[in-house]
Amino acid sequence: MYQEILNEIFKEVGQSNCRGKQADYIPELAKVPPDKFAIYLTTLDGKSCGVGDLNDKLSLQSIAKVFGFTLAYKLKGNAVFQHVGVEPSGDPFNSLIQLEQEHGMPRNPLINAGAIAICDILIDKLSNPEQDLLDFIRKIAHNDTITYNPKVYQSEKATGHRNRALIHLMKSFGRINNDTETVLDLYFKLCSVEMTAPELSKTFLVYANHGKIPETQEQILTSSQTKRLNAIMQTCGFYDEAGEFTFRVGLPGKSGVGGGIAAIHPGKYAVAVWSPLLNSKGNSVKGMKALELLTTKLGWSIF
Ligand code: DON
Secondary structure, eight states, rough: OOOHHHHHHHHHHHSSSSOBBOOOGGGGGGSSTTTOEEEEETTTTEEEEEEEEETTEEEGGGGGGGHHHHHHHHHHGGGGGGOOOOOOOSTTTOHHHHHHHTOOOOOOOSSSSHHHHHHHHHHHHHHHHHHHHHHHHHHHHHHHTTTEHHHHHHHHHHHHHHHHHHHHHHHHHOOSSSSSHHHHHHHHHHHHHEEEEHHHHHHHHHHHTTTTTTTOOOOOOOOOHHHHHHHHHHTTTGOOOOGHHHHHSSOOOOTTTTEEEEETTOOOOOOOOOOOBBTSSSOOOHHHHHHHHHHHHHTTOOO
């Protein structure tokens, strides 16, 4: 059933006249062929299927913020919310205005400022942050080959002026403990993690499985923490388009400017979709369309 639905979506999205623009503020991302498309779904009862460019790695970008936050939440518990809030920003992902008005406290862990504050925590807590964070992602992915992409990392490091502005603003309010370039380095590395759509869908299954890695049964977050993280994805995962995504798709999820979106239906499945052309809010045009079609055709969402 799932495969037939995904095939229909592939056809319908392929025929639709969706317009969008690739992220080019990170030059390496602009090199990805714009017509790439993949969708892959993995269920908790062991089924998986997909269609499209399933062997290509996509740059996770902001999707990886979910993994950074998962590790910080695991390590610090509720104290993590002394560093980031849980309110949707209603603003672009890299906006400075709200951060200034709110004295350097990021609205949530999924906007850039929030994810940077989370990287600052990880540097405080981990003995070898870059390797430990990668090992953690590999653990939830159940895949030791997952890695950072050095070209994407370098490309963002060379052009990340807005993220530098965000961290310096936070530092001016006394909210960053570590050296700003050290923190940004970890943030840029996290954003550069790449996976195929099947790998991404399998990695997100932990959030559909109440915080337990399906293959090993290891509990990464408690069921209550996982509920809270999924709530943050639902309300904050698409920045100033979180309402639109909730309205059209009805699942918790997270987008990235590489054109990926990962979403979950708690207790049922995780899905990853990829198409590099973005709308003006930085979310994949075809990715959102594909997920809207998925929940419509399945007749299930969380609402
Ligand atoms: O910091 C940045 O601008 C990127 N590494 C991540 C932004 C992103 O993916 C926003 N998502 N839609």
